[in-house]
Amino acid sequence: MPDRHGLPGLRGADHIGITVPDLEDASRFFVDVLGAEQFYDLGPFESDGDWMETHLGVARDSRVDRLRFLRLGSGLNVELFQYSAADQNPVPPRNSDIGGHHLALYVDDFDAAIDHLVKSGVKIMGEPTVRTAGPSAGQTWVYFQAPWGLQLELVSYPDGKGYEQHTTRRLWDPRRATL
Known part of the structure; x- marks a missing residue:
């Protein structure tokens, strides 16, 4: 290292x-x-x-x-x-509040994950965003909420992200994680 x-x-x-x-x-x-x-x-x-x-x-x-x-x-x-x-304070912070946050979860099959969340009654926040240009090209994401208001993000980039074409440095990648 x-x-x-x-x-x-x-x-x-x-x-x-x-x-x-x-x-x-x-x-x-x-x-x-x-x-x-x-x-x-x-x-x-x-x-x-x-x-x-x-x-x-x-x-x-x-x-x-x-x-x-x-x-x-x-x-x-x-x-x-x-x-x-x-x-x-029983109200979770919004992303724009100081201390606001979200938890992003990587999935291999974005559509199957969305279907699962919808069938489970989870609130999906808007439509998925598909990045086609820039450092996050190849990434699809959407926010969703836990029943008590915690914001989470569903994210997938099965073929990598655009920034990888311009540097040998890499962000941590859940696609390569093992137990």
Whole structure:
């Protein structure tokens, strides 16, 4: 691996943590609709002191009721949290809000994946976008939402992306991931 500046020893992302309103409902969505594999639970966690505030950046009296680890395909692990907190904001941030985000899931067969989401009652946000020029040429994507409002993206580029024609450097590619 080439020497570079930044975080020493960085290999990649291990997991993303997502706070959900109901851990069981969210788990069913991730497992039954998206095909995640469930691994283990932890919790509850709470503190009489300032541990929650100091270590997690939440109000002192917050409580992690439970958290659950899952794996999506051969890639990203997902840590789902269910919190109890008096100051909890129940509205997920929009992509345009500071802290806004989405989770992009790569699929080999875009049309089959869309059909599966539609049959599962998932809200698809608009029509798929097909990139035919530029660095993302070859990519098709569309956003969709989990029942509680989390935004996700379905993405596919089975023949690669346009930028690959202009450099030997590569973004991480889920098509080459193995367990």
